[in-house]
Amino acid sequence: MAVSSTTLLYALETALGGAYQKLLDAQGAVGLPGTVTGEVNKAKLAIRGGWDADYGVLPPEFLDDHTLGSLSISGWDVTVPAVNAIISGAIPANAAAGTGITLGSTATFGNSYSFSDTSDVGMGAVYIAVGPYTSSPQLKTYFSRGYAVGIYNNESLGSDYLDRLWEPPSPVPTYEVTVAKYIIEAHKGTGSVKNAQMAESAYYPPHAVDEVIQDNFSAFNTVEDAQIAKNRGSLFSPAITGLETYTKTLDAETTNFKAYWKTQGYQFTDSFRRLYSSVKGEDLSVDMAKITALTLSATCSDKLLFTPGKLEAVLTSTQGASATVSLDVYAVTPTTGKVTSTGVGVNGDISIQPVSWATATGGYVAVRDVVDSVAYWRVASYSQKNTTALTLGFITPTFAGSFIPYVSDIYSVEKKTVYFAPDAELNSALDVGTTNYLGAVFAEATGGTYPIAETTAFTIRNK
């Protein structure tokens, strides 16, 4: 028996999206050690000097080596020295030395395993984070729960273990940024660093020989620019063509792959959406918000388009609609900025890097927040306090103890109102504004009369 088209599509788009994502992960970005772009950038910086990353470690003096310096390991204790760090591309004052952390305790390694012998070995990762973004940021250390390997020689764990196993047991707070990671081995009485990442990646002292720069910089800069701009999606173009051909066999009347699966209500994986967008220059259909008359405010996904596009509001249930319904849709524009401070739990001020779209007129903004591992959009009206500070009034519900995470993007948002007539037909769609957006982060339905037993519902999606 042939498999269903939806089952086949899911298997194929998952595999192709996964393949593309792995290439993207390898491609990386400036400031990401071990990635193509990160390492090529490092080679260029070694010739040019300076830094390009937004976050990283700086030496005390600009002619010095760029390493963090030595962690002090004594017994089960690790102490981190003071450091200069780049945050959001700028240099705050020196971060105070981080407090030491103690490894090898029962609670740290779990499983009730206690180090008792000098031959015991513990391995784990120490994360060095700096924040918040103030005049005197603090240096913080976090320890990842690691192995308690007892009497075994850690060398036999293999090189894979030095890089792949060490994640912090709980996320580093989002108002701090990780600038270095060290994988360490601790013995009772001694210890050593087995691997270090990120600390060397931010800064290189200026190179002093004209001929070296003259002969090499341009070529390295060109290679770097090419890697930053690389579109690995083009390798998959024939596969997208094949899927389009296959879709036509399902419905000879369909105009294209996107249109067909939109009518089926199929929601693609993010990886495949990204791949399709890179090949075709447009996004597949994504449901961004669903509103019912009972709730009146939207349940939004945290998805954004990879290629800005037009949005539409679709009437997905006409029950109970007895008057004109207006939908206020808060649409994210392709312009963003950077939050540079710890945020606010309720209405208040945040600091941002100066951006042209934040004006005295005011408007709306949105940032992502993560609460209990779930991403939410925080949407607020803003008034401009000055070029680097906004005063926010939240529209979306706030969460106790949450805050706008610093180092996150802040999006410019436009509020657009859509009007559905009382006799609007089921599945009728209306444009949200006339320009391209990245998505919808909030929506509210007003107007109309909604008997509790009946439901009028809307979906906001890209066209």
Next chain:
Amino acid sequence: MSNLKVITTDLLSTIETALGNAYSALTDGVGNIEDSSSSLYDITKAKLIVRGGTDSEFSVKGSISDFPPVIPQEGALGFDVTVPGTSVYFGGEEKTVPTTTVSVWNDVANTPNPEDGYFYGVYLYAFDESTPASDSVTVQVVPSISAVTPVVSLIKSATERPSLAELFPPNYKPYDVPTTAVLLAKIVVGTLGVASTDILYDETKVGFYESTNDDDVVESLFSQLNSVEDSIAATNFSEEFSGALTALDTHTRNRTGVSFKDYWKSQDYIFTDNFRKLWSSAKNQELSAKMALVYPTGGDSNNTYSPIGAYKPTVIEAVLSDYTSTGITLSAVLYNEATYSTVLRKQASITAGTGSLYVKEAINSWPTTGYMVLSGRSRGTGFSAGAGHELVLVGTYDRTSSATIVPFQRLPHCADNLFDPWRTTVYPANLFSLTFAAASPSGSSKDVATIPYTNVAYASISQGTSTLGVLLRSK
């Protein structure tokens, strides 16, 4: 010409390390069809979903919607796993898996109390070491926690699942056979210990698909997916770095009068393997790499060998490190990783210098007798020194009696060891000799062989003083 304005050694080290790492990140990301963490694995998977069958040597049969049917059930004190009869591709051949029930964790009394709701890993793999190869494989299940001593416990929180790499228990990788399935077990603790489990199929290497039975699917998709697979597999990603490499070469020529390769050879600079690989692919030229350093006295213990040779066959030369008043004779065993080879399909145990090698492909085309090199992962017991390390073993063979179970005798300088099946490659090798005449000055060089090779397996010097070393390197 002054060299003062040529790039310094320190700067070169930073640049070539970074470029080599960039190239390695890209080629690792592309990967291969056996590596489930790589892009090419997923692309091949998409093609196989449409075409059916498999391209992989090790995979589990499945469909696009079902995981292999591995069934968890509660045991008296722990939990058992039953693998029903199914099929796998093992060593490139389809084999059956008999119904197998294994106890994963049934020794609660000797282990720390399992923590309710936490994840524990189970590593399931198939192996076949019967001779001759049988039509079925044996299934083993290895828990990530020792039932006797809690040596390693990768316990995560109830919501924090360990990754695949974390599930590989370091003291339970006996054969390093490519994974066929990994199970993730979530423990629920009851009054008497483990009461029930949720077994989540995590990284099961499914690569063996049924046909979709749909002409339209194959007609529409196969050719295109096959084209994507072939294109990515054939892409020379080193070309993306050629501009930077050419700049380095031009800079060196302008400032020193010689090529990048020759200048840094004269400086005795040792390039990183990743950068050598990049240069070899982009420039079709091998940078000079030291392959062996041998001395006439002190026995073989003074000699050192590099397990990573040239990336393309190249002429290997011998270079005197000192003036010799008397002539010396150098013998060297060379092999070529680009030539026909085979793999071990059963653990090779070399004890007291001899052993039999069970090879996957018969070596009928090899000379009847000669030299042979095993290149793979050594296998000690537990965490003894040398375990898990890459190792090269060289010796002589004689295939007169069998071309598939081949008698082998190692050379005296090598140690007895165990080699993993499937991850140990077996190469034919050749012995060469050359002589440096009396009064040869330091730095004298001679080609070891006129035809190109990639690696030096072994070398020795018949006479000379103890300080006289001979360097073997790619020319």
